[in-house]
Amino acid sequence: MGSTINTVAGPVSSDALGRTLMHEHVFVEYGTALQDCRPLGAAREQILSTCFEVAARVRACGVKTIVDPTTTDLGRNVPLLKAVSEHSGLNIICCTGIYSTSTYQALRLRLGGPGAIAELFIRELSQGIGESGVKAGIIKLVTGSEIDDDDHELLSACARASVATGAPIITHTEGILGPEQQKILHAEGVPLQKIIVGHSCISTNFNYHRQIVEMGSYIGFDRFGMEGGMPDEVRVQCLKKLIDAGFLDRLIVSHDSVWYWVNGPKIGSGPYKNWKPTNFFERVIPMLQYAGVSDEQIETILTDNPRRYFS
Ligand SMILES: [Zn+2]
Known part of the structure; x- marks a missing residue:
């Protein structure tokens, strides 16, 4: 029996996740925190048609589920994710958490301390994000080039939310x-x-x-596909070494692609031609x-590992 996972369209069994890309961003807009349901404005139709088109291509690759770890301060937009999920049939698992240290500091000030931030994460995971009724299914966290006191506090708040x-x-x-x-995280229970240690492929x-x-x-x-300074061939060699050493069951793959990025590069264009979720x-x-x-x-990496991680 699988576990139940929150997607933007409601609960889904881990057994039904199918092929899963574990780190893709449907929509990114750098901005202020706690505005998850802001209207998309004049570009709405263009945003929707771009995201629908990318989602359809992803579905055509046999992908059934994506994890979208876009935090509120990266432009998490729950109504948009719901629209893309409904239109494409993709399960989309969205996240709670914080991307930037400045957001963390601002929220800590506004909410009154790290304990209240953990409570916010717990609320988004167990009751829903804002008034949307959509529950987050995963916690995203960020650490910088060193783990300073703020990073440590954020890790502890995330750990509390995960344990709860x-x-x-x-x-x-x-x-x-x-x-x-x-x-x-382990010391906090x-x-x-x-845990998925994300962006591990920046090291060889x-x-x-x-x-x-x-x-x-x-x-x-x-x-994969983010090839400035790191060709996919090198990532493949690193993956192969891990498989040969017996760690197939621990491997997670994705692209960290951004399907519609406000003021960012257009997906799959110019130097970013391979940076797309297909x-x-x-x-x-x-x-x-x-x-x-x-x-x-390959199927173990795409299907079995995500299912086991969520179980
Ligand atoms: Zn990302």
């Missing part, structure tokens, strides 16, 4: 701080298998990757096959 609700955590990592994140260091998975968490190779299926799977990874192993 059972929701898993997906991280944004700079540099090689994954094990630090894991240690802090979060089971290691409920096998010993670093190995440390993350040996501790028992999932490792996010979640920037890239894994169009370019990366053939690379993995060429490297000797079997179709069954």
Whole structure:
């Protein structure tokens, strides 16, 4: 029996998630926190048609579910996510959490302390985001180039929300701080298998990757297609090493793509031509096959690992 996961369209069994991309952004707009239902304005039709088109292409790759870890301060827009889910049939799991330290500091001031921030996360996971009735299904957290006191406080607040609700955590990592994140979260009571150390593919260091998975968490190779300075071929070599070392069951893949980015690059254009949520299926799977990874192993990464992580 699977567990029940909150999607923007309501609860879904972990057994029904199917092929899942664990880190994609439907819509990003840098802005102020706690405005999740703001109207899309004059660009509404263009935003909807772009997102519908991308979602349909993702569905055509056999993807049934995406995790959208867009926090409120990155422009989390619950009505838009609902519209995209309804139109495409994609399950979309949205998040609670905070992206920037400045948002954390502002919210701490406004709400009265880290305890109240944890309460906000718990409310969004168990009751809903604002008045939308949509519950978050995952907690997103960010640490910077070092884990300072504010980062530490945010990690603790996220851990409290995870322990209280059972929701898993997906991280944004700079540099090689994954094990630090894991240690802090685990010390606060979060089971290691409920953590994805995101953006681990910014490093090519096998010993670093190995440390993350040996501790028992999932490792996010979640920037396929973001090739400035890191070609997908290198990510594939790193994945293959982890598979050969026996860690197939800990691998998570995605693109960190942004389907509609206000004042950002247009999806799949110019230097970003491969940075789109179909890239894994169009370019990366053939690379993995060429490297000797079997179709069954690829399906484990796309389907079984997300299901187990959410169970
Ligand atoms: Zn992201």
